[in-house]
Amino acid sequence: MELNTLRDLYIDELKDLWSAEKQLVKALPKMAKAANDPELSKAFTTHLRQTERQVQRLEQIFEEIGESPRGKKCVGMEGLIEEGSELIKEKPDAEVLDAGLISKAQHVEHYEIAGYGTVRTYAQLLGYDRQAQLLQETLDEEGEADKLLTQLAEGSINLEAASAEGEEEEEAETTRGSRRSSKASEREVSRRTTVEGGRGGARGGSSRRGGRAKETESSAR
Numbered sequence: 774m775e776l777n778t779l780r781d782l783y784i785d786e787l788k789d790l791w792s793a794e795k796q797l798v799k800a801l802p803k804m805a806k807a808a809n810d811p812e813l814s815k816a817f818t819t820h821l822r823q824t825e826r827q828v829q830r831l832e833q834i835f836e837e838i839g840e841s842p843r844g845k846k847c848v849g850m851e852g853l854i855e856e857g858s859e860l861i862k863e864k865p866d867a868e869v870l871d872a873g874l875i876s877k878a879q880h881v882e883h884y885e886i887a888g889y890g891t892v893r894t895y896a897q898l899l900g901y902d903r904q905a906q907l908l909q910e911t912l913d914e915e916g917e918a919d920k921l922l923t924q925l926a927e928g929s930i931n932l933e934a935a936s937a938e939g940e941e942e943e944e945a946e947t948t949r950g951s952r953r954s955s956k957a958s959e960r961e962v963s964r965r966t967t968v969e970g971g972r973g974g975a976r977g978g979s980s981r982r983g984g985r986a987k988e989t990e991s992s993a994r
């Protein structure tokens with residue numbers, strides 16, 4: 774498809790979003806199944822229902838403009854979903870897996886928020902007011918989903934991931950003296966990269982953990 778006008782670009786971006794949502798409809802049940810925290814699992818299932826409606830909204834728009842949604846694969850979403858699959862395959866501890874799933878899901882939400890914000894603005898510029906309204910509805914839902922994930926992360930899941938890790942280390946130290954297993958060291962590396970410890974210093978919080986928390990402050994927002 775040639776991209777000569779803003780309308781061409783609008784259709785191209787809509788196709789990309791349709792492909793992204795279709796891929797997500799397949800991925801979300803796997804994320805819901807992998808999640809250990811019941812609230813997190815429920816959040817993924819709720820978002821699956823929303824995503825199905827978002828696909829329908831896009832199809833309604835395609836019908837209105839007389840175009841097909843097919844013909845493009847969203848490789849951005851493919852990559853984000855692949856990262857989620859890799860995390861699940863790593864089989865991390867339950868609490869760490871949940872924190873990681875939130876991180877992957879928030880990457881997805883932010884990607885979609887960028888896409889829908891763009892097409893909503895294009896629709897306004899092109900004078901497609903009804904379509905702009907439909908796209909705004911989806912944009913709002915993606916924003917809400919992102920906020921809910923932040924609440925789940927900051928409410929308990931990140932802290933559980935941080936404290937579960939600490940308990941295991943203490944156990945290892947009591948049973949094996951001061952020798953640290955290589956697995957524990959590996960997990961420590963994964964904690965540094967996946968867990969937001971910032972406000973988590975409070976739980977079980979040694980100053981050592983508090984110090985590390987600063988390094989990872991920016992994740993899972």
Ligand SMILES: [Fe+2]
Nearest residue numbers: 794824827885
């Ligand atoms: Fe979506």
